[in-house]
Amino acid sequence: GCKSPRLTVEGRVFKVLNFTGEDGSVVNISPISIEILIHKEDEGINRYQFILNKDNIEIRLSVNEGYNKEAVFAKVKDVIQEFLADNKIKEMDIVLAEDSPRVGKNGKFQQVYQNY
Secondary structure, three states: OOOOOOOOOOOOOOOOEEEEEOOOOEEEEOHHHHHHHHHHOOOOEEEEEEEEOOOEEEEEEEEOOOOOHHHHHHHHHHHHHHHHHHOOEOOOEEEEOOOOOOOOOOOOOOOEEEOO
16 A cells, blocks of 8 residues: 555635637636736726626626726726637626625625626
């Protein structure tokens, strides 16, 4: 038998986002990629959530004082659309949610998640 000590790996687990590619294939994207993308455009963003639904992408957005929510959303929407195109992901509607970012039922705040 193996004389090496047995290791148990512990840590955070995250699920990849499953987008539909332009050719109908599944395109897996790490949530961290989305977080980095949005953080590049974070001027004015207080808190956000990117929610991948079956038929659209929903953005919940809270902006800092002095910033216009719709203007900040327009910038975020543009970078997301560019990201989708660069990764050959089928075009999706990107909508600004009426709801503010919120904590999930599990008591944790998720910035990026898939809702199906």
